[in-house]
Amino acid sequence: MGRLGKFQAIVTWEQRKLENCITSSLGGGTPNTTILDYWKGTLPWIQSSDLTLDDLHSYRVNKYITEKAISKSAAKRVPAYSMAIVTRVGVGKVVIPKTDYSTSQDFVSLVGLKAEQNFLLYAVYRILRHLSDNTQGTSIKGITKKNLLESEVVLPANRQEQTMIGRLLSKLDNTIALHERKLELLKELKKAYLQQLFPKNGDKTPRLRFAGFTDNWVQRKLEDILTVSLKRNSDNLFTRKDVLSVSGEYGVVNQIMFQGRSFAGKNLENYHVLQQGGIVYTKSPLKNNPYGIIKANRGKTGIVSTLYAVYQVKDNSIPELINFYFEINSTVNNYLRPLVNKGAKNDMKVRDTDVLKGKIIWSEDLNEQTEIVNLLDRITSLIAVNEHKLDSFCELKQAYLQKLFV
Structure with missing residues (x-):
């Protein structure tokens, strides 16, 4: 196991059962919900939904109970600074x-x-994660109190070392929480810009514009901006390494890099070639997009399934702006809904050309299109940087948990 600073030369760690690291344990219960007076107290009553997995330092309190509720049910008053563990x-x-x-x-x-409470908190968290890892692929119903209390905990005999380890991990969790909040704010900012930089239904201009642009946007059919691409991989220039997938969150991505392997068949001759800057419509439902999604390929040229529709962008428009225009779920859903018929197997019944029959409100000024894309790209890049930082801190936390705990 890893050690901190001056404790590296000290080898006295002890192995104990969890039940020997506490004075006692208490269960819980739910007071009768039909007796409203039970629920008008001041004692927080916590349920599983008030906690968030992997968040060890915060929880919500939505309900409070009275002392009478405790005396008339299995609920218990638990002293402050006890450890509440969800076991079911x-x-x-x-x-x-x-x-x-x-x-x-x-x-x-x-x-x-x-x-030391923070050390023991992370030790128990590690036990729970270990249990979860060992039950992957199974339907875990819960942990018995007996199994939990008989779990082994290895801890430094020196209380000061326990404190240092607990403090280190707590600070790391605080850093993770700050980055999560920053990332959430950046995503909210991007969403706000997406809503402000494109006209609402019936409007001829966006609510937010760059200086120097005053012309009204115009209503256009998508076929005025895109054309169907007929290029196929008939010469087998592209291989399974070049197969692309389309994600609602990440856009067009290399299938192997994104999903770990290729799901393409052996014969790739009929696959569509999706050029860099090309547009793809998936014709497959997602949870938030029941009629499929429309995305621009901002990466390398590759090939996509024959189930998809592929388009080229005319010279009057920038591919990246089309990508941003259809990034808002309500926009792409409202656009596709009148054009698509769903089959009995939830498949999309629509011809590639018919996807272009819908109307959008569009800027005909390429300079304005460029300004919008540049702004949204900067925010998107900030989001990506902060996602990478957050992932790095989360990986560091897991590394510490593995090295500092057996």
């Missing part, structure tokens, strides 16, 4: 409330922590 619905969630609380029957609370 939502297995793996854990937090240490800083006030007295009560829980539903889905929890076991560890009372009287005999080790």
Whole structure:
């Protein structure tokens, strides 16, 4: 295992059962929900949905109960700074409330922590993750209280080392939380710009414009901007390494790099060639896009399934702007809905040419198109940078958990 600073030369770590690291444990319960007076108290009553998996330091409180509710049900008053662990619905969630609380029957609370609280919190979190990793592919119903308390914990005998490890991991979690919030704000900013930089239904101009652009946008059919591409991989110039997938979140991506392997068949001759800057319509439903999605290929030229429709962009428009225009779910859904008929197997019944019959409000000024794309690209790049930073911190946390705990 890894060690911190001056403790590297010290080898005294102890192995204990979790039950020997606490004074006692308490279960929970749900007071009668038909007796409203039970739910007008001041004691927080926590349920599994109030916690978030992998967030060890925050939780919501939506319900409060009375002392009478406790006396008339299986609910318990749990002392502040106990550890609340979800052992049934939502297995793996854990937090240490800083006030007295009560829980539903889905929890076991560890009372009287005999080790430094943050260290023990992460030790238990590691136990729960280990249990989850060992049950991949199975339907885990929960953890018994007996199995939880008999779990082995390895901890430094030196309380100061426990404190340093717990503090390190807590600071790392705080950093992760800050980056998550920053990333959320950047995504909200991009969404706001997408809504402001394109005209609403019935409007002839966007609500937000760059200086120097005053002309009205015009209504155009998509066929005024795109043409159907007939280019196929007939000469087998492209191989399985060049097969592209289309993601609602990430756009056009290399299938092997994105999904780990190619799902293409052996014969690729009829696959569509999707040029860099080309447009693809997937003709397959997604959760938020029941009629499929429309994306621009901003990467290398490759090939896509024959189920997709591929288009080229005319000289009057910038491919990237088409990508941003259809990035808002409501926009692409409203555009495709009147054009697409769904089959019995939820497949899209629409010809490639008919996809272009819909109307959009569009800027005919290439300079304005460029300004919009440049702004949205800058925000998109900031999002990507912060996603990479967040991933790095999360990987660092997992590395520490593996090295600092057995």
